[in-house]
Amino acid sequence: MKFGVVVFPGSNCDFDSYQAIKVIGAGEVVYLWHAETSLKGVDVVVLPGGFSYGDYLRSGAIARFSPIMKSVISFAKKGGIVIGICNGFQILLETGLLPGAMRKNLGMRFVCKDVYLRVENSDSRFTRKCPRDKTLKIPIAHAEGNYFADENTLKELTETNRIVFRYSDKDGNITDSANPNGAQDNIAGIINDNGNVLGMMPHPERASEMILGSEDGKFIFESIIGEMNK
Amino acid sequence: MRKFTAKIEVKFKAGVLDPQGETIKHALLNLNYSDIESVKTGKLFWVELESESIASARKTVKELSDRLLANPVIEDFEVEIV
Numbered sequence: 001m002k003f004g005v006v007v008f009p010g011s012n013c014d015f016d017s018y019q020a021i022k023v024i025g026a027g028e029v030v031y032l033w034h035a036e037t038s039l040k041g042v043d044v045v046v047l048p049g050g051f052s053y054g055d056y057l058r059s060g061a062i063a064r065f066s067p068i069m070k071s072v073i074s075f076a077k078k079g080g081i082v083i084g085i086c087n088g089f090q091i092l093l094e095t096g097l098l099p100g101a102m103r104k105n106l107g108m109r110f111v112c113k114d115v116y117l118r119v120e121n122s123d124s125r126f127t128r129k130c131p132r133d134k135t136l137k138i139p140i141a142h143a144e145g146n147y148f149a150d151e152n153t154l155k156e157l158t159e160t161n162r163i164v165f166r167y168s169d170k171d172g173n174i175t176d177s178a179n180p181n182g183a184q185d186n187i188a189g190i191i192n193d194n195g196n197v198l199g200m201m202p203h204p205e206r207a208s209e210m211i212l213g214s215e216d217g218k219f220i221f222e223s224i225i226g227e228m229n230k
Numbered sequence: 231m232r233k234f235t236a237k238i239e240v241k242f243k244a245g246v247l248d249p250q251g252e253t254i255k256h257a258l259l260n261l262n263y264s265d266i267e268s269v270k271t272g273k274l275f276w277v278e279l280e281s282e283s284i285a286s287a288r289k290t291v292k293e294l295s296d297r298l299l300a301n302p303v304i305e306d307f308e309v310e311i312v
Contacts, residue, residue, distance in 0.1 A: 058301055065298070094301070101303040104249045148246060148304055182249070 001228045002028040004042030006072065006088075008063050009034065013049035013085065013205060020208035021046075024218055026225050034066040043228055044081045045072050047088025049141070049203055059102065059144050060090035073097065081125065081224060082197045086142055089189075089199030098192055098199045099157070100149035105142070106182025112141040114214070115180055115202060117188055118168040121161045124191055126198045129223040135172050136165075136216040138202040140180055140188075145201040147183035157190055165189035165200055231280040234287040237310045240300045241272035275299055276312075284311050 003021045007014045014031065021029045030040050034052075039045065053062035063069065069091070076082045076097050084092040092098045105111055116135040119127050130136065149157065157163050165188040169178045179186045181201075189200030204217025242248045248270055255269040277294070281287035291309050300307040 057299070061298065061301070093303075099303075101301050103247060103304065106247075106249050108249050108253050146247075146249065150303075182247070 001026060001044070001225065002030065002040075002042045003044045003046060004030050004032045004039055005046045005048055006032045006068055007034060007048075008050065008052035008066065010052045010054055011048050011050035011087070013087075013203060016203070017046050017048045017085070017205040020205035020217065021221060023209055024221050024225070026221060032068055034063070034068045037067045037071050039068075039071050039075055044083070044224055045075060047072070047082065047084040047091050048205070049086030049088060052087055052091065055087075055144075058094070059087060060092075060094040063087075063091045064094040069095065076192075076197050079194060079196050081228070083126065083220075083224070084197075084199040085203055085205065086140075086145075086201055089201055090144065092197060092199040097197050098190055099153045100147055100190070102144045103146040103148050103182075104144050105146050105180070110141070110143040111145075111180050112139065113180070114139045115188070116168050116170050116172075116178065117165040117202060118172045118174065119164070120166055121164045121191075123161075124164055124195055124198070124223075125227040126191065126220055126223050127164060129226055130219040135168055135170060136219065137170075137214045138204055138207045138217050139214075140202045141206075142181070142201055145181040145183060147187045147201075149184065154184060157187075158185075160193065162191050162193070163187055163189075164191055164198065165202070231282065233278065233280055234284065235312050236277045236279065236287060236291040237312050238275040238277065238291060238295050238299055238307055239272060239310075240275070240295070240305050240307045241270060243304055243306050246304045273299075287311055
């Protein structure tokens with residue numbers, strides 16, 4: 001199978017994503033340059049973290065209109081697997097492929113640290129290989145991860161099991177002190193209604209080798225691979 | 231075609247938390263401006279464009295504001311042709 005990692009001017013987790021996918025042994029990985037329109041026949045699109053277009057205007061707002069995103073949007077609408085990590089999640093929100101928006105972190109700081117995630121939906125295409133009995137330790141690194149959606153959207157996300165990850169303590173308790181950015185309902189990651197598009201603020205690609213302190217991020221890539229090989 | 235300048239004000243919708251505004255408010259209270267009740271941040275854009283009429287200029291600017299300058303999920307905008 002073939003992964004494509006999109007590269008925008010200002011992306012800075014594109015190499016990390018490439019490396020993580022290589023280490024896991026998922027198969028081929030290619031870069032997809034923002035100014036191009038071809039997805040080069042990939043099976044999975046990764047929108048990596050970083051500061052696309054300098055985060056000008058709003059994070060993700062300019063990237064959303066880049067040539068490659070036209071192809072990514074139609075790929076996603078046809079059921080193609082897309083994972084947006086951090087800035088990639090912000091871009092997915094701007095495209096409308098996922099609902100809601102990001103506000104600045106409640107504490108007004110850029111927060112870079114390991115957090116724990118409780119897997120709320122272990123039956124998604126992105127989480128089926130996640131362990132059922134433990135939280136995931138994965139780092140965050142962002143200034144705008146304070147997720148917001150209106151009341152109806154939140155209700156729909158909850159009722160349809162589309163909140164995939166919540167910030168928790170190590171034991172899986174959802175608390176205010178485990179919430180690093182003020183996100184509504186401790187939301188760290190959501191999927192679209194078809195279940196083929198995931199947006200998450202934490203960085204699984206930075207937690208895919210023990211030398212980096214955690215391998216919990218691998219479960220997400222392995223889940224995707226498991227689905228594609230079905 | 232005539233030349234117009236549009237001023238677009240983008241601000242958070244009522245009820246959307248504005249962490250920057252809150253932080254500035256606290257700083258003002260620390261400076262002993264004890265009468266401050268709230269501070270909201272926003273963005274101002276000036277867009278110069280050529281258009282047939284003031285109505286068509288307004289229409290274009292409203293459209294581009296909705297598509298790009300503001301995020302309708304959390305922000306409202308107002309257009310003024312100056």
